[in-house]
Amino acid sequence: MTSTPDDVSAGRAAGATGYLEDPAPGYGALPPRCTFTSTAARLPLDGDWRFHLAPTVGAAPAGFQLPDYDDAGWDLLPVPSSWPMHGHGRPAYTNVVYPFPVDPPYVPTDNPTGSFRRVFDVPDTWQDTDAVLRFDGVDSCARVWLNGRELGVIKGSRLPSEFSVREALKVGENVLAVEVHQWSAGSYLEDQDMWWLPGIFRSVAVVRRPPASITDFFVHADFDHLSCQGTLRIEVQADCPVRLVIDELGITDRPADEVFVIDDVEPWTAETPRLYDGELVTDDERVPIRIGFRTVAIVDGQLTVNGRPILIRGVNRHEHHPDFGRAVPTEAMREDLLLMKRHNVNAIRTSHYPPHPAMLDLCDELGFWVIDECDLETHGFHLLDWKRNPSDDPVWAPAYLDRMHRTVERDKNHPSIVLWSLGNESHTGANLAAMANWTRDRDSSRPIHYEGDAACEYVDVYSRMYASPSEVELIGKREEEQHPNVDAATDAKRRSMPFILCEYGHAMGNGPGGLSEYQELFERYPRCQGGFIWEWLDHGIRQHTADGREFFAYGGDFGEPIHDGNFVIDGLVFPNRTPSPGLLEFKKVIEPVVMNGADGSLVIENHYDFVTTAHLIFRWTLESEGEPVADGLLAVPPVGAGQRHEVALPKLPRTDAESWLTVQAVLVADEPWAAAGHEVAWTQVQVRRRDPEPTPTGRRPQLRSDHIVFGPGVFDAARGELRRLGGLEVSGPRLDLWRAPTDNDRGGEHPEEGWWRGNGLHRLQHRTIDVKLGRTELVVHTRVAPPALGFGAYVTYRWQANETGLALTVQVEPRGQWPDSVPRIGLRMRVPSTVDSVEFFGLGPGESYPDSDRAVRVGRYQSTVDAWQTPYVFPQENGNRSGVRWAQLTDADGLGLRIGGQPTVNVAARRWTTEDLDAARHTTDLVASDHVHVNIDAALHGLGTAACGPGVLPAYQLRPVDTTFAVTFSALPVEIEEG
Ligand code: GAL
Secondary structure: OOOOOHHHHHHHHOOOOHHHHOOOOOEOOOOOOOOOOOOOOEEEOOEEEEEEEEOOOOOOOOOOOOOOOOOOOOEEEEEOOOHHHHOOOOOEEEOOOOOOOOOOOOOOOOOOEEEEEEEEEEOHHHOOOEEEEEEOOEEOEEEEEEOOEEEEEEEOOOOOEEEEOOOOOOOEEEEEEEEEEOOOHHHHHEOOOEEEOOEEOOOEEEEEEOOOOEEEEEEEEEEEOOOOEEEEEEEEEEOOOOEEEEHHHOEEEEEOOOEEEEOOOOOEOOOOEOOEEEEEEOOOOEEEEEEOOOOEEEEOOEEEEOOEEOOEEEEEOOOOEOOOEOOOOHHHHHHHHHHHHHOOOOEEEOOOOOOOHHHHHHHHHHOOEEEEEOOOEOHHHHHHOOOOOHHHOHHHHHHHHHHHHHHHHHHOOOOOEEEEEOOOOOOOOHHHHHHHHHHHHHOOOOOEEOOOOOOOOOOOOEEEEOOOHHHHHHHHOOOOOOOOOOOHHHHHHHHOOOEEEEEEOOOOOOOOOOHHHHHHHHHHOOOEEEEEEOOOEOOOEEEEOOOOOEEEEOOOOOOOOOOOHHHHOOOOEOOOOOEOHHHHHHHHHOOOEEEEEEOOEEEEEEOOOOOOOOOEEEEEEEEEOOEEEEEEEEOOOOOOOOOEEEEEOOOOOOOOOOEEEEEEEEEOOOEOOEOOOOEEEEEEEEEEOOOOOOOOOOOOOEEEOOEEEEOOEEEEOOOOOEEEEOOEEOEEEEEEOOOOOOHHHHOOOOOHHHHHHHOOHHHOEEEEEEEEEOOOOEEEEEEEEOOOOOOEEEEEEEEEEOOOEEEEEEEEEEEOOOOOOOOEEEEEEEEEOOOOEEEEEEEEOOOOEOOEOOOOEEEEEEEEOOOOOOOOOOOOOOOOEEEEEEEEEEOOOOOEEEEEEEEEEEEEEEOOOHHHHHHOOOHHHOOOOOEEEEEEEEEEOOOOOHHHOOOOOHHHOOOOOOEEEEEEEEEEOOOOOOO
């Protein structure tokens, strides 16, 4: 659907800016083709351009496209860039809603318009040759002139456009002028959940086309898994003979259009990204190509590659950088992919547009299954009940097809791409069906994905987002509900299709919880072929407070009148691309080697789809109370994909404390994405249980005027609360139920925060009923309840003591009409701010919650209160350490306390209160107080993914029921009494 040169005049006739509100695609560009490099000369035009930003199209400088226009007073702006990231205008974020009236194809008169000029020299050697001017991405619409001559108009932000410059380009000085509009008719098709960031955000170049040059090519490289033969067929478009060279395959200089059948070829898979380097050669240029032999097919209701079903361990990846917006440096792309590989991710959905072309080269090279998605989303029409949605309006058909053509043509030669996706959340309609039909004709080798085709009328895989585990289970059994609007045949067709979750596990803030439940279903039901976490990266924008402290901004921080707040902060990695606990959890949940030990042996299951475990060695370490005792290697023969193998555990020395054997599967040699020794999978086996700790007891509490002395503790006699432990001033511990709500607590159909806050759990009051001194115990009865409401809990604190320690048993008896769940059941206490070092024996090193605790392992960990905080961009509950046998909090001199679980507790420690954390909106709102605030919890409510998706699963919901738990406190350092 790319227009012919004749359309250029049609476009002009439409008026100076008529193209802006024309639903049609741009005009003037050459037919789309694949992205390739060549030995032919190329003039990169990236770098500083002259730039002027006007608030409306009308206010843009007239005549700026003329070569002699004086732009000396203009600013300089780097290309590629998103101009709001460079101080021109401001970023704006909305999810579903359009930030302008929904009146397609019209756009606001207030339409920021950037005028760009770039002067460049063409060397003499280019005399009389053809050339094209290439734009890899311009958001959202641009009109282009070279030396004052109009070349055409670009729409489709994340898609390339090329113009012939045969007539306009000259040897010597040339002036390129581009007018970029933030809003255009195309904006209606680009309502993806992300920042609105106009600009020339991908590269621009002039590429020489010598007389004997290649226009386009389509590599078909199939692999027959039965014969291990590769079949290579390249369709080349060129006005000259083209030869093919692939030395490794013995193809030295053959006509490129031959069909080559090659024996014993090594196939390409995401696990074995084997590429054969070659070249297409003409008299005037050499074009490097990389061939990956692989065949994608749907066989018996399963998505297969090279004859085997694959299991997707995927993420959705947007293109965002905290400093550069949509202009992501190649190094950051690479960093993304390396991090993914190191976290066992094997698949990427390019949500919701084709990524930078270099990203796909890296996917081919490093090995990922890719769903390449077209640049299309019209989600905002949802709020109009999909009335006037472009997807079913013939006026928009050319634009839809144009976008799909340009996606497929650009990316067709990437072996990593296994599915084409028509776009995202654009409802359904004839234009989408037409995209699917065209794609099927053009490339029958890849199935078609589009989640919005809920009835599966024109797609090849059944795709859903955020379905609950119970629904996924029904789908796995092919017993899902029938779609209301389809006949039995269409329903049967859908039921026979493979299933993927194109989005699940919404990684907003603290979470996602409940990932392992999905993974179990993916592994149990052949129809369920995995899914893609929403999403890879928090789209925060780096900012600084007036006093220079860094934070990441989200929707509303730039004064947008309409925005969706921090819903754009929902990734597995923070905006600066450091892993969040959610990524560590995902890595463990999807590990491709699963080990389980019991009764002296270890069962190793290979969950890869293709490779054996030969690239791994299996190391073991024995730790007693977290201290290493012995280590070694397990002799494990290579285990085939899908196979299991049992090995005997090593003979271990005796230990005298709780002991765990950790087995790690680590890389035996360097891989392109990680060094030898990198851990891929692990398990722990308990080899010696914990002996119960003796309860401090025997001392008698002494009443002294207004306080009670009891062992190392001094209590407030009226309240019965601990005020001093050994040399340390403390306050508390006392019952506490509140947590700073997570995004998931706030979210969706399970707004737990509302119930909790509405029931006053954030402002409980404590009434001391009585304080009783017994022979060897101190018993404090209280009632804890919110103001204004009738329900409450009777809480009994029962203390015992010896010389150095205190034992506390807490009994909680909720009575009356409580909400269904509570955030925590535990204690809070306060110690001086100098007590900021932590050592613990428990599950670590990172945070964990009941439905997100797969990534933590039993060990002994040293840290600090500061390092215990997880810097969620929108502050919320974080930092809980679970399974804590004991934790020591000390100051620089070793003064502090030891908390002992009976048998285990959860511990969190912060420099601010839960209330401060609850009130904060950015990390910089959190200011250290004079204390360290410690939570010691018997239980916590899970995390879930209710920000978008199911809430906390029943097994992880914390009910306000009668609860008894015990904990010990010892003063540190331990003073040994003389005599
Ligand atoms: C999905 C959508 C994504 C994102 C996500 C929520 O519905 O496809 O683009 O908005 O929800 O973060």
